[in-house]
Amino acid sequence: MDLALGIDIGGTSTKVALVDTKGAIVERDTFGTQRIENADHYLTHLLYTVANLFRRLEREFHLVGIGVGAPSCNEAAGTIEGAANLPFGDHFPIVSRLREQYELPVYLIKDSSAALLGESAYGAAIGVPDFILLTLGTGLGCAIMANGRLIRGASGMAGELGHVPVSGNLRECGCGKRGCLETYVSAVGLKRTVLALQAEDLTPSQLRTYTYDQLDARHISRAAMQGDLLARRAFERTGEVLGQKLAELVSVLEPQAIVLAGGMAEAGQLLIEPLQRHMEKALLGFHQNRVQILTSSLAPNDAALLGAASLVWNSHQPVSLS
């Protein structure tokens, strides 16, 4: 049996899986990334976890290659560079380190691009040649497929939507600027909106019992589902900001679909309904009512893992580094 090793490196955990040619996960495991001190320490954890996967798989198999999805990566150089939530330092040459270890082709791809390939190959966007993927997590990730191919850009840095400005330019962003889309559209952005609405409105809300530090996106989703007006207003505002920005992207790219993935996408219609309404309102007539808004159809957070592994079977992709 031919297998690919998929690795999805995130700020809180790393997921690894052995995946067959059809995208079925044969074995999988996860380890926490938060208490890891440096790149060497990380690699020890990773190799140990992978060795365990191999051991658990009792059949004979042939490992064909390794696909890695990661934030802040320089795909061309095969390195992870200055990732905010990972203790890798300025420069972690993960591709060469894994190649030394396994003597196999290793492919590195940005996490949001990996998720796009996962949705395209096995998820909500099978056979859709033009779509936009948004990963709504702690931050906002984006990747774009056009003419059936991932848009990488000149050096693999395309798909940066989190730091485009929204009108008003009020909220401070971790990047040093103000008013970035991510300060509104992300789990943290949603929380900031709840705080802003508590200041603006006097509407009673169960969310007024949480401190900023306690509050997370799940509290807000749950409150909204229970009818909490302030929580609903927070989704309305998030949908408005995102919908207006997506209208611009739709005008420029005319995709068939927009796929929402990541934790916040689980809010479903709470987010999609206002998003779609505001997006349609901002579009010119000939672009209206044509774009589908979908949510990931893969198990939560499996898109990037499967997309990274899929690089092994599609090594003609320009993102390969073999």
Added chain:
Amino acid sequence: MDLALGIDIGGTSTKVALVDTKGAIVERDTFGTQRIENADHYLTHLLYTVANLFRRLEREFHLVGIGVGAPSCNEAAGTIEGAANLPFGDHFPIVSRLREQYELPVYLIKDSSAALLGESAYGAAIGVPDFILLTLGTGLGCAIMANGRLIRGASGMAGELGHVPVSGNLRECGCGKRGCLETYVSAVGLKRTVLALQAEDLTPSQLRTYTYDQLDARHISRAAMQGDLLARRAFERTGEVLGQKLAELVSVLEPQAIVLAGGMAEAGQLLIEPLQRHMEKALLGFHQNRVQILTSSLAPNDAALLGAASLVWNSHQPVSLS
């Protein structure tokens, strides 16, 4: 000799040319579009002009096909639909009409997309796989190439940048909305900015001697080149608005280059300098100082004509309708 017939349909004139496989124009002609009354009348003019081209060409040749660039076209249907400055009515099936006449493959493509293909095949962007083309004329046109292919979108309507909003949302647009990019970034937008600056500032300016109706982009360029401060400020503001919006597109698409074409591109550094400065300022660090801003290297307004003709040699393009 194999030749393609290229046709570039514009609001003021239609250009036709016989083009060889290398993009060299063998014969060309132009006729005014403004006094034409309807689609039949237009077709008579067009066929007559083309017949004259054939007559003037004294060599033997083989006409392989016809490529048409036009505004407001439905590429898939082969029709021009509701073009604002053309007397074609709601629906002009130009592809079928030309096929009846010439019994040859006919390819229809949006004018800005045609210009993009022209720059890609013969102009400023030869061999550049990822670039954005802007046509700065009466309006603002846009087309995008990614991974070496034109982004058409779901139905050939991608590349609509003229009606994305800019912050402030003040100026009324012909589309019925307010604050569209085109109300700032276009020949008419530049003129509106000159009027606004005359209201805001007391700077003396030769442009204060023109009425709104008299003023055009060439007056403003000429005044700016002569050091007129108000005219220079108008380019500064245009560059700021366009640069900030292009920064968003660069973040999302990471092109190698942006190509400026159309009448206003002839202003050159008057526009490019502020545009580039404001664009770079708005980009995140890892996107800065990577994108080239180029101007069309083709004879003025030949890009769309050549790009339309090039479809005949590249009929594998998904824009074909043979």
